[in-house]
Amino acid sequence: MxxxxxxxxxxxxxxxxxxxxxxxxxxxxxxxxxxxxxxxxxxxxxxxxxxxxxxxxxxxxxxxxxxxxxxxxxxxxxxxxxxxxxxxxxxxxxxxxxxxxxxxxxxxxxxxxxxxxxHILNADYFRRIDALNFTLMHDDGMLPENYEDADVVLLGVSRSSKTPTSIYLANRGIKTANIPLVPNMPLPRSVTKLKAPLVVGLFASPERIVQIRENRLLSLNATPDSAYVDRLAVADEVAQSRKLFAQNGWPMIDVTRRSIEETAAAIIDLYKVHRQKRAAEAAS
Incomplete structure (x- = not known):
């Protein structure tokens, strides 16, 4: 009781x-x-x-x-x-x-x-450890020369849940790299030419992004950057990110009302289809 x-x-x-x-x-x-x-x-x-x-x-x-x-x-x-x-x-x-x-x-x-x-130390366990190591080394746009070795590459503007989603996927044994989309900064050219990994775009409503960014700045006791938390500027960031995803034919996921687990589950489904497609292409 x-x-x-x-x-x-x-x-x-x-x-x-x-x-x-x-x-x-x-x-x-x-x-x-x-x-x-x-x-x-x-x-x-x-x-x-x-x-x-x-x-x-x-x-x-x-x-x-x-x-x-x-x-x-x-x-x-x-x-x-x-x-x-x-x-x-x-x-x-x-x-x-x-x-x-x-x-x-x-x-x-x-x-x-x-x-x-x-929790036995079998091949699956070591696969997850390897995925976690890879994911931590390729967080926030690091080591772009290794992206082809990833299973999944996540793209999105700042505060679109890229890192926590990457870590969750790594715990499922999926090697994940994530790349921030920063205004006026082009993507590494290699990203648009990736063949092996599944590339997924993450986005959220401007209101949600602004809320998370404001909370982030408060937690860091940082001086607010007007462009970073400006509603119109953030709306433009999100619109440009979705345009980029569409232009490259990358699947995109709205994470506004999704938990990390729900986002990861959707990505895992996409990844299964991606692997099947690549296997079929390799067999033909």
């Missing part, structure tokens, strides 16, 4: 994991986002792999009653946590168990319990 303090409702949310807890955090955030006006107070217990570690978590759960979500593959620890929550009268749910049961019924075989197995 949630409590109210100064007009705000909150509840305690206990996340118990035998790994980093990233799965629990992602799932719980996706659900709590659907409840407006209610805030979760998260209690995170990562790398719980012994009875002593679990007992410590249970003690804290008893002190701050709430919802308990867990990802434990050790059946003994799972049973201890289930019984403790039942005795305390608290709701307790294994986030992975329903999915694992579905997989088992379809595949006809049981899983092999491996705590933290999703």
């Amino acid at each position: 949630s409590d109210t303090v100064k007009g705000r409702s909150f509840f305690h949310l206990h996340l118990v994991s035998d790994s980093t807890g990233e799965t629990l955090i992602a799932v719980s955030h996706a659900v709590t986002a659907q409840y407006q006006g209610i805030t979760s107070i998260e209690h995170m217990y990562p790398l719980v792999r012994t009875r002593a570690q679990l007992d410590k978590a249970i003690s804290e759960i008893e002190t701050s009653p709430g919802i308990v979500l867990f990802t434990l593959v050790d059946q003994e620890l799972t049973q201890v946590l289930d019984e403790a929550c039942h005795a305390l009268g608290m709701p307790c749910l294994s986030v992975l168990q329903p999915i694992m049961s579905l997989f088992q019924s379809y595949l006809g075989t049981a899983s092999t319990p491996r705590p933290g197995a999703q």
Whole structure:
């Protein structure tokens, strides 16, 4: 049951994991986002792999009653946590168990319990690390001579979410370079001749760009640049960027009301089509 303090409702949310807890955090955030006006107070217990570690978590759960979500593959620890929550009268749910049961019924075989197995150092892991290194080295227009080695190249005016989107894509194993579009500064010629990477243009409404730029200047205690935050000047920047995207046949995405995750998902879809097209061209 949630409590109210100064007009705000909150509840305690206990996340118990035998790994980093990233799965629990992602799932719980996706659900709590659907409840407006209610805030979760998260209690995170990562790398719980012994009875002593679990007992410590249970003690804290008893002190701050709430919802308990867990990802434990050790059946003994799972049973201890289930019984403790039942005795305390608290709701307790294994986030992975329903999915694992579905997989088992379809595949006809049981899983092999491996705590933290999703974080194993395999080829996919190192591919993501390589993508992240590439993306950090090619942020904000750096090293243009390497753009042909990118999977995706993002273009957009200042404050159009290029860098955070690039980092998100890198975490998905996609090597991404991003290039700022600056008034009166031409693009490197190599950009319009790129063959291997998918080039995507990002833009937002002038009002949104101005708002973000003003907040950026305030955070830096910087003197406002009239052209940088002028509504008409920014509108012209955005219009010119969209004209450039259209002239080169580059797909463009309006990020005004999109989260970074939504923008990245749209780019990943475009990238899949781009790869299929290149594979077909190479085979013909």
